[in-house]
Amino acid sequence: MSPDITDDPAETLAAERAHLAASRAALRAMREHAGSLSSDAAGDWVSQQILQALLDQRVAALADHSGTPLFFGRLDRASDDDLPATVHVGRRHVHDDRGRPLVIDWRAPISRAFYQASPADPMGVSLRRRFGYHGGDLTAYEDERLDDGGSAAGRQSRILTEEIERPRTGPMRDIVATIQPDQDEIVRSELTRTVCVQGAPGTGKTAVGLHRAAYLLFTHRERLARSGVMIVGPNRAFLSYISSVLPALGEVKVDQTTVAGLLGEYSAPEDPAVSAVKGDAKLVAVLRRALWMHIVKPTEGLLFTKGINRYRVADHEVREIVASLRGTTRYGPGRAALAQRLAHMVLVRMEQRGESPDDRVQDAVARSKPVRQLVDQVWPKLTPQQVLHRLFSDPEFLAAAAKDDLTAEEQSLLLWAKPPKSFRSAKWSAADGALMDELGDLIERTAVLGHLVVDEAQDLSAMQLRALGRRCRTGSATVLGDLAQGTTPWSARSWTEVLSHLGFEDGAVTELTLGFRVPREVLDYAARLLPSVAPGLAAPRSLRPGAGSLSVHRTPDLADSLARAAQDALSREGSIGVIVPDAWVNAASAALTGLDHRVLSADAVEDHRLLVVPATLAKGLEYDHVIVVEPADIVEAEPRGLARLYVVLTRAVTSLTVVHSRDLPEQLR
Template identity: 70%
Template structure:
């Protein structure tokens, strides 16, 4: 076993005092680094635009150097004796922390950023491969104060689990998600440090830290490819605003303040209407991409007449078949909008050829004038009409003949009938688009004008996105890479993915799939109980296992009064340290809230827009995905399972949100799968 944290022994007390002195020195150095950054002036820039840009960079630098008093500045240390080839040019002692800190006078590194190449040894070195290091030291903290240390000799001896590491993983939590930089495991570190060019897909069972791994990979890539990603950008996509609020503090705590976060609705547009699940699933099918492509390009018409352009006393003509040939040569060779602009230029070029044949010498300015002339504009509008995505989709969903032509050989007659609006809106301007429609509109928008690409995209809970939504995200990393996170077993939408290979294909990315099955957060009895559902919701997945014994972590209570049972369970959970989540069927939120209010129990209600800060939260079952609470109470599992088509998958999600204890309160029989 690693040496126990020291508090009494004089030698250990002296070591602890020396480490506390190093922490104080490091904090003082960080303060000076921040003061120096604040003293820099953007007035040296040559112009206003450059000055604004420089001011923005300086502000970001100052924000990145913030010292969070409740967060340890370093969490580990590595030592070597200079005899190993791998470490011969490295300092004998290396402190590893959230950001680089150096002595301003001597330039001596006091803390090395956990993302630096040399820091990899802190996570990867072990008895089998010490990587040239002699000892790893972990530190225990209370708030921002160093309180203990624990040494792990890297001399080949197999040791038991680290007490400090275990305590940090199990530490009760309140508020937003914390970073895991001090507890990253070797298999997680391999994913975090994957090269930018690689797209990585992580199939992670509950509690394996897949979300944290994705966020830490974003932080690592920003550190390693700072300049490149500063230009192209990094985006985190999560399932809802509550989830994004929950994870919002992780990257700033790691010194990264320039990362955007969004939901799929933020990117594609919020839905204004709902529709039947089978219709939404059909619209989410990737076959719709071919239907939309065909529908758009069939809007190009044959010219009714040729083109006549008058220049002074001269008239120049193109026959209708010549106009048709020009349009045909451009069709499908570029985006629809670019093709339309090229069509006007090609027509103008042919008019210039006619002018040259008559002995004139027109230049490029004349071609542009002709391309903008009224006769050319009229024939372009007649042959290659300007279209918006809304116009095209409106026509497709209201015109049975157009849909039949575009969907021929792709969709059945029954599927076409599902797509057609029974009561169409008056125009595309008044149409109320659904979530599935938004993905179709985005597809059309890209067919008309190219979507710009980011440098890196992190997609969490990717298994819940439709094929068309995945295509929309894929366009946003078309020239970049992605980190794809999720759990096939937690798929709860009508279009949930059945394989990660399909997800990567729809994203347009070639990547490798890594499966994380070792849980660090969810206690063993809780994970085992929830895993009884896996043979139904995801039989192809390996059953996850937990590192934590979690004695007395699971309690199942059958009650006669659900409201009273939930209130009593909430009071018992509040008597312990940590956050409490009461997860209930969506339709029963008001009833449970009224019961808690009537019993005088303070609480909040989680909404889709933001994560509340109350210690006890009522959580709708449909919002629980991705969230964690120290103590979870699940009310009436059977009702949660019966509420939707993939209700057992939703129940699997709900049952795996607990970090310390899970209490199941039920009046109706539990689902049969949980009794096996």
């Protein structure tokens, strides 16, 4: 049973701790019960394996993380329905052995009031209580009366503020205890609605996207269990950083990948100008023509022999069949349909001679050598790699496929200087992966997901966005990003453009400009770059003043200044990210000799307190203390270097230290 309100704070705290202990015991009992269930009841071996996998997922979802509060809030409400008058809101549902709820999942409809209720609209709630924790121990509580006519309006929750500002190490944490009303609206958006979130640094857009995925899995469990939910991030380090969020919310079966992981791990180096052409939506028409140009006009008919009988399909009839199929279906099914149509014509000849063939005969004819040879000649079997190899190797073929869609200069950029002997020996780039995916969908239909979450979407090319969009034709997606943080040559300039390439033109764009994590002093400093990077965006705001959080030092000895800045940061609580130009990684690591540190790689995030972070991997990550080395080098390292610097400067949660020997970019002077 939920503890009653008392006038004695110590007594109230003791009662809430007792409720926490009872809830943890109940969760253990739920997990033990799930673990005791057997898959033997299923009939056959396959069913047993499926059931066992589901049971294993259930056990994993009921794990009790000792350092994570089981509940973080409480609502006291009018009991004018079948629901309890007192509700504890937590990360998952917990009930006792009689089925009485001890903790209500934060995603349940009744829990919405915890995030949305206000004195102006109490939503039937008389009191909202927040809990403070140290590790897994409940140490404090804070009450907010919502039925006092609005006298509590404007008060800032101390517990909420402390939770937002709490130093963090390791992977990203969930934000269920601190979700704000505007974030909650996004999280609880309908499954059929595509939501695009333009989020300034520190506004929690990534966390909002992950929590929306968790909310949809809770609300549409059966539907999404069949079709799946996928999280797409910019790199593996980012995925490692966010990997703990959904499991902490009880969601253990969500695929997480990068665009490269989805489209193929192609990594051949390529001129950015070439990648920009390959990423342009103009390539869609070019690829379509290149594929269908492989179909040749039939010059002879079909002769099928069975015993002493011969059956002919004239060449003009074959041409009519090919013409009727070309462009009306995908390439692969079209090939199969051609074989069946030819076989059907043979069956017609058989029937004209008084025979009575059935469907089995038609299938046998479709698989016969004469039919297969004719189909291979007219409608050859192709892979995306074969089509691209010919397109990039044969100037005449490329010109015919390009027509007026590509200029002569763009065609010359696409052509290989030294074409590989075959598609098997070709070295493909990341941009080629999106082209192969486009061709793959023209050949065979791509499987569709139930929901897609795309982070840092502003950095994706039109062709990459199309590849993601075709995996979510249902129109259910969460698109996250910040136009100001676009660092690729093809970065989007508007979300309308992004949604159009995804195929979600009717998606709703929501802007989050109020930050909770990055101190105001740091954010204002980074915002000096915005007029140059994204002049159309409103400057972000922060709720945290952060006085003294920014320090900028010019020094003749960067290595010495970096080491001293790192030592100073180590004397304070929290994680430390030393963000450097990519070319500086080894030098920065050498400068930190004697200090226990690691270097972040693209493959996975290091769970270490002091990390050297290449600037190109910093996006989406955050650290309590950030040390940025030589901003001018970061800017000069790539065409959109100012945008990269904006990303780097906004990774700090508590303090930002900039050390430099060269002049700072003009916008920061």
